[in-house]
């Protein structure tokens with residue numbers, strides 16, 4: 424039996440390089456990458472994963488050429504319009520994290536429509552990290568807390584790991600047990616920095632457009648065999664066993 428992560432987070436990287444290798448424009452890689460995302464989402468739901476976060480667009484990605492940003496936004500909107508019905512059928516609840524203030528109105532409307540339409544779904548939670556930057560997320564929590572302290576609503580001594588976690592946009596999702604990045608890059612690129620404190624990492628050399636269900640299975644098997652200790656001497660499981 425393989426032990427699934429309660430939360431898998433994926434940095435879907437390598438679309439541009441995949442297209443360039445084929446002498447095609449980067450957009451070609453983003454189109455194929457969207458198809459792969461669809462396959463992986465379906466597969467994760469099928470195997471019973473509870474939470475899947477996909478890093479789709481970072482705050483720093485806004486600095487890419489306007490033409491590429493426009494294509495990425497158009498693909499996202501198309502995905503939402505085409506796939507929301509399938510998400511409902513697959514009982515997948517759709518949510519997002521990220522800085523909404525930077526997103527165009529039509530994208531916000533499409534995101535809200537998909538979120539509302541899938542709100543009652545009870546299966547996998549699918550979270551798109553869009554216009555997301557972890558440092559920005561943390562900064563905004565610090566600002567909010569400072570305002571609460573200024574207004575006398577919060578005492579500085581009451582600031583704790585828990586209150587900080589509770590104010591992050593990820594507050595309704597467990598921390599990612601496993602973070603996967605494709606394309607051979609071994610960095611977080613401003614993704615879930617606080618939440619990744621005890622995450623396991625997997626780095627695939629495959630570019631995202633060539634990542635398959637079979638690759639996912641291998642990654643999950645690898646995760647399943649890991650011994651997570653959380654700074655303690657024994658795994659939580661063996662700790663529980665020895666207590667009996």
Ligand code: IPE
Pocket residue numbers: 435436437438439440441479480481484495606
């Ligand atoms: C990931 O692929 C998609 C986004 C970041 C939006 P890239 O576009 O980063 O592709 P590479 O890394 O340049 O190959």
Ligand code: IPE
Pocket residue numbers: 434435436437478479480481484608610612
């Ligand atoms: C991270 O990939 C963001 C997404 C996959 C959406 P990037 O391609 O933007 O990251 P860097 O620039 O290689 O660090």
Ligand code: MG
Pocket residue numbers: 436437438
């Ligand atoms: Mg990249």
